[in-house]
Amino acid sequence: MTEPQSTPTPQALLGATEIRRLAEEIGVRPTKTLGQNFVIDGNTIRRIVAAARVDPQETVLEVGPGLGSLTLGLLDAAAHVVAVEIDPVLAAKLPSTIADFRPEKAANLDVVLADAMRVTELPRVPTALVANLPYNVAVPVVLHLLERFPSLQHGLVMVQDEVADRMAAGPGSKTYGVPSVKAAWYSQMRKAGVIGMNVFWPAPKISSGLVGFTRHEPPVTRASREEVFAVIDAAFAQRRKTLRAALAGWAGSPAEAERCLREAGVDPSARGEVIDVAAFARIAEAKIPLTA
Template sequence: MSKESMPLLGATEIRRLADELGIRPTKTLGQNFVIDGNTIRRIVAAANVSPEETVLEIGPGLGSLTLGIMDAAAKVVAVEIDPPLAKRLPQTMAEFRPGRENDLTVILSDAMKVTELPGEPTALVANLPYNVAVPVVLHLLEHFPSIRHGLVMVQDEVADRMSAGPGSKIYGVPSVKGAWYGTMRKAGVIGMNVFWPAPKIQSGLVGFTRDTDRSDAPDRKQVFAIIDAAFAQRRKTLRAALSGWAGSGIRAEQILTLAGIDPKERGEKLDIDAYIAIARAAEQVPAEPKPES
């Protein structure tokens, strides 16, 4: 049987599994299960998963996307926060992909608390809850450098923000921090009717590639602190926005000038390389002495 003809979970199967487990999708966990096989195949194809790869999936739910990923990859490591769903997933794999049971590892955990995984996943493919999508992606990219590429499905508006470039009205913290790890790109839009329950808004696909070496860059936490300060009040000039972080407006201006950046510029105009330049310049500008009490 070809991979294209392998059975996937449709609306009937999803509802049967949900009834069996007594599951009713909750907004708290951001549960919207994909019930359309063509959408699953589209997501997996857009993820460009190779047959030898181990794929990390966050929030597999009832397993609709998991089966599609398994058809493209060697192994899947699935992190699920809901105990009944995590317990049922291996059985679903045995039913729909007999012989592949050992290629699936299920971890019962909150994705934001995972800092170790079996093996070394090289790709991330996930249908992420809207309210935690950006923190989860950044957390995983920080803790698992083996992840070289991937595709996540998020709220369409979030997808636009994650892939936005400098100067855009929607360019912000998710855009810049994502760029620290590599290239983020909008990879498509998914309608509402392919989910159960159907959300009230469209979903967007974000593809990413870790294609940047940051080994010679300043400390990531320092760079991210600058980004947070720059966008905390995005209408302010960088001199004003970074004054608290730098210790004073004077020192902020000195740092920005040394970095080759106009102190009157705003944070939304700078790319990740500019923020790295600010962090590097800060290492060369002494902190102002605190006044004696």
């Protein structure tokens, strides 16, 4: 008679006790300045890793690994993790934590001491981004990394829930704005879930949202990314104004703004929150003189 196969026991992850012990060992107290909220629930980590759809052959870029909660889960799922950490104390501690909890995976981790907003080189080429991002810099970090590392093909980030809504919003939504349009330049964003407050230490005052993304090609246009983003910024600087009025400064005059809008096939009386990134690209292109 064949013995029934048992379900493999999941690898242990860091809980509240381990997180507080590790923090005490290195004298770390989470700071609001760095937006540090450490995940203390293993099931939440497993949920994030599963939602990220990480392939076993991938190199994952993690931003703000902190004490290593998510890092352990990612090392269980991926071939390699490159962790970018701005706090030198946390960066120094992370390799020993991995060596203690996953000795067989210790060689699969690279720790980079850097500000994710300024990092331009990594020791390995990442194909996925998975991170619990500080609320105050989440959007600029994601946009910087998508621009700087075109190898990033997909990912999942945990951000403040209302920020998640903005990043994933489509035209016409109340939450559609600059983060929505700029993120859409690089990828298809989707809301992938909500995480409660009690799985963090310290507990934040608002729920977190998961945003998944899949990279796609930007709109085909003669305008550069910078030129398109300048139109986006101008359009949303004064949300109540029509595009003709909002883009007057960018274009040089209301009349020139109207010309660009009509050439792009956009109603000058419309507002920025109703048009997509491709329309913004056409508006930017309309301002560029045709070469002879």
